[in-house]
Amino acid sequence: MKNSISSNMLKVLGMIVVLSVFVWMIAFTYTSQARAQDGADNAERGERPEVTQVNQPEDRGDQSEENRQDAENRNEASIKSDDDTENSREHGNKISESVKKLLEVAKETSKQDRGIGDEVSKIAKEEGDMSTTTTEAIKKVENRNFLVSLLVGADLKNLGQLRSSIVTTENHINALNNIKTRVTADIATTLDAEIASLNQEKVRLESVVKDNEDVFSLFGWFVKLVQ
Numbered sequence: 001m002k003n004s005i006s007s008n009m010l011k012v013l014g015m016i017v018v019l020s021v022f023v024w025m026i027a028f029t030y031t032s033q034a035r036a037q038d039g040a041d042n043a044e045r046g047e048r049p050e051v052t053q054v055n056q057p058e059d060r061g062d063q064s065e066e067n068r069q070d071a072e073n074r075n076e077a078s079i080k081s082d083d084d085t086e087n088s089r090e091h092g093n094k095i096s097e098s099v100k101k102l103l104e105v106a107k108e109t110s111k112q113d114r115g116i117g118d119e120v121s122k123i124a125k126e127e128g129d130m131s132t133t134t135t136e137a138i139k140k141v142e143n144r145n146f147l148v149s150l151l152v153g154a155d156l157k158n159l160g161q162l163r164s165s166i167v168t169t170e171n172h173i174n175a176l177n178n179i180k181t182r183v184t185a186d187i188a189t190t191l192d193a194e195i196a197s198l199n200q201e202k203v204r205l206e207s208v209v210k211d212n213e214d215v216f217s218l219f220g221w222f223v224k225l226v227q
Contacts, residue, residue, distance in 0.1 A: 088138040137161040
């Protein structure tokens with residue numbers, strides 16, 4: 001009887017502790033986000049540096065336009081989101097390179113066998129389409145608020161997205177290995193390089209999942225406590 005009462009008291013105390021921490025975390029997270037938003041608003045209202053425009057000679061209009069476009073392209077390429085992580089940037093860049101290479105292979109193989117070219121093109125398109133979702137999932141998983149993780153655990157939704165991307169990439173690798181046996185030696189060599197690159201990115205995603213799936217949470221601890 002005493003053991004039963006002690007067990008129930010322990011559960012009640014555990015519930016009180018968890019609820020107290022939960023309320024504190026919500027208040028702390030809200031305050032932190034409000035301060036961050038205020039800082040962003042203040043920065044947005046701050047003075048912007050004045051840009052001096054240089055007039056280009058009219059007879060060099062075409063060249064100036066090309067230079068401007070080149071500058072914009074370089075600028076866009078250099079802009080990185082504040083919430084980017086090393087893994088999200090690297091993954092996005094590597095997949096972008098692989099997609100370009102695979103599309104080149106698709107174009108080349110279509111000259112000899114349109115069916116094979118279409119297969120490679122489809123794989124490239126699927127990898128490209130998936131890249132945006134995958135990089136966003138990486139960022140959300142790796143930038144997850146510590147207090148949120150401590151309270152409720154891992155980001156199961158985005159970890160699930162990464163696992164789905166892993167399976168899809170693995171299927172693409174298998175398909176490319178099959179295609180490799182039906183093309184010329186030169187194209188097979190190119191495919192080998194892209195297969196290796198895709199496999200490297202698959203390993204990266206597996207590492208991100210492994211590093212972020214098993215995290216301690218008060219919710220999980222409480223569930224085990226009351227069971």
